[in-house]
Amino acid sequence: MSMDGINLDGVSVRYDPNVDELALNDITLRIPAGQFVCIVGKSGGGKSTLVRTLAGLVKPSQGSLTVGGKAVEGPGEDRGMVFQEDTVFPWLRVQDNVEFGLRARSMPKQERSRKAQEWLAAVGLADAAGKWPRELSGGMRKRVALATVFATEPETLIMDEPFGALDFVTRSVLHSVLLDLWRQTETTIVFVTHDIEEALVLGDRILIVSDGGILADLDCPLPRPRLEDERSSPEALAITREIVRRLGLSAGTPEGPA
Numbered sequence: 313m314s315m316d317g318i319n320l321d322g323v324s325v326r327y328d329p330n331v332d333e334l335a336l337n338d339i340t341l342r343i344p345a346g347q348f349v350c351i352v353g354k355s356g357g358g359k360s361t362l363v364r365t366l367a368g369l370v371k372p373s374q375g376s377l378t379v380g381g382k383a384v385e386g387p388g389e390d391r392g393m394v395f396q397e398d399t400v401f402p403w404l405r406v407q408d409n410v411e412f413g414l415r416a417r418s419m420p421k422q423e424r425s426r427k428a429q430e431w432l433a434a435v436g437l438a439d440a441a442g443k444w445p446r447e448l449s450g451g452m453r454k455r456v457a458l459a460t461v462f463a464t465e466p467e468t469l470i471m472d473e474p475f476g477a478l479d480f481v482t483r484s485v486l487h488s489v490l491l492d493l494w495r496q497t498e499t500t501i502v503f504v505t506h507d508i509e510e511a512l513v514l515g516d517r518i519l520i521v522s523d524g525g526i527l528a529d530l531d532c533p534l535p536r537p538r539l540e541d542e543r544s545s546p547e548a549l550a551i552t553r554e555i556v557r558r559l560g561l562s563a564g565t566p567e568g569p570a
C-alpha cells in the first residue's frame with residue numbers, strides 16, 4: 313500500500329472550452345491511503361466528473377492530481393474501476409472474466425488461474441467459476457466484477473454507483489462483501505452514491521459535491537460493522553441530518569433538539 317493516497321490541488325474541469333461553465337471548480341482534496349470515501353450530491357453536481365478525473369478518464373483543465381505519489385496522466389493499473397453498468401464480459405465464463413484483467417499484466421496461466429480462484433472464493437463465488445454470466449443474478453455478476461477488480465490489486469478503487477441498480481437486500485449483502493475486501497486489502501476507495509444510507513454504511517468520510525465544488529467534508533466515525541443499531545444511533549442521525557441540510561433537502565423538516 314502506498315502511503316501517498318490521493319491529492320488534488322486546485323483541480324478544475326471544463327468540458328467545453330467555449331463555455332464558461334466548470335464541471336469541477338478549483339477542488340483541493342487529500343485522501344489518505346486506505347480511507348473509504350463516499351461522495352454524495354445532487355444530480356449534475358460533479359460527482360462522476362470528480363471520480364472520472366481520478367481515474368484519468370477526464371483531464372483537468374487546471375490544477376494537479378496525484379494518486380499514490382504519481383501524477384495522473386490517464387487510466388492506470390494502480391486504479392481499478394467499477395461502474396453501475398455491468399462490467400462483466402458475457403462471452404467469457406466467470407473464471408475467464410476474472411483472469412482477463414490479469415492477462416494484461418502477463419501473469420503465467422497457472423498463477424492467473426490460482427489468483428482468480430482465490431478472489432472468486434473471497435466474494436463467495438467459488439462454485440460459480442465455470443458458469444456463464446447469463447446464468448448469474450445481477451448481484452452475482454457484481455461479485456464477479458468485484459473479484460475481477462480486486463484480483464488486479466489496485467491501490468485505489470473508484471466506484472461510481474456500482475450497486476445503484478440492485479435491490480435493497482442484494483445491495484446490503486454486497487456492502488458486507490465489499491467492506492470485507494476493503495479490510496483485507498487496505499485499498500483506498502472512492503465511492504459515488506445517490507443514497508445517504510449507503511454512504512453511512514460504507515464511508516469513513518462523506519464528501520458532498522455540489523456545483524463542481526466540495527460543499528461539505530464530513531467524518532463518519534460510526535463503529536463497524538454498521539448494523540441497524542449503528543445506523544439509527546444519534547450519531548448516525550446527526551450525520552444524516554447534516555447531509556440532508558447541506559443538500560438543501562430539509563425544507564419543512566423540523567429541527568430536533570440541539
Ligand SMILES: Nc1ncnc2c1ncn2[C@@H]1O[C@H](COP(=O)(O)OP(=O)(O)OP(=O)(O)O)[C@@H](O)[C@H]1O
Binds near residue numbers: 327328335356360362
Ligand atoms: N462528457 C461531458 N461533456 C460535457 N459536459 C458534461 C459531460 N459530463 C458531464 N458534464 C456536465 O458536467 C456537470 C457535472 O456532471 P456530472 O456527471 O459529473 O455530475 P453528477 O453529480 O455525477 O451527476 P449524476 O448524479 O446525475 O450522475 C453537469 O453540468 C454535466 O452536464
